[in-house]
Amino acid sequence: MWLLIIAFIIIQFFRPEKNISAAPPVNHISVKFSVPDDVKQILSASCYDCHSNNTRYPWYFSVQPVAWWLADHISEGKKHLNFDEYSSYNLRRQYHKFEQIIEMIKEDEMPLSPYLVGHPGAALSIEQKDKIIFWSNGCMDEMKAAYPADSLLKK
């Protein structure tokens, strides 16, 4: 038992680095796509903690090993999709990420379920899901109108 307590105290000194950036998001998704305020609000409340360069940290981020677990979600989430970097993606990736956003929302895979335990307000209502899906489809339509199909689809 003592060993466990000592181990718990020791690991408190190994904190993961926080996902916080003061740099202006010059490649934010809104640089290339119009993001209406209501959509921006939903993304900000439900997605940005893992899919942007700035996470709003809960108090339990100060406790290990919880922080490691959260940091892992954040770095994995950013690797797959980062709204702050979206405009720097190549066309295919931009297009494909909209497809995936729709898929994830339809299948209720995002926001990740453990996240909702600490952030019940981040759960999406049916109206909010519809808004994100409608908006994503609109962005894909814009892309289809602006670029030839073979520059958007994976070969």
Ligand code: HEC
């Ligand atoms: C708690 C962190 C977290 C939150 C909040 C979150 N995601 Fe994710 N997301 C992840 C992680 C981790 C992955 C990568 C692993 C996976 O696919 O499960 C991911 C992957 C994705 C992917 C890419 C899937 C792929 O196959 O590459 C999309 C699209 C996505 N999320 C959309 C969203 C949207 C939209 C929201 C908000 C409604 C959201 N996520 C909220 C953590 C999160």
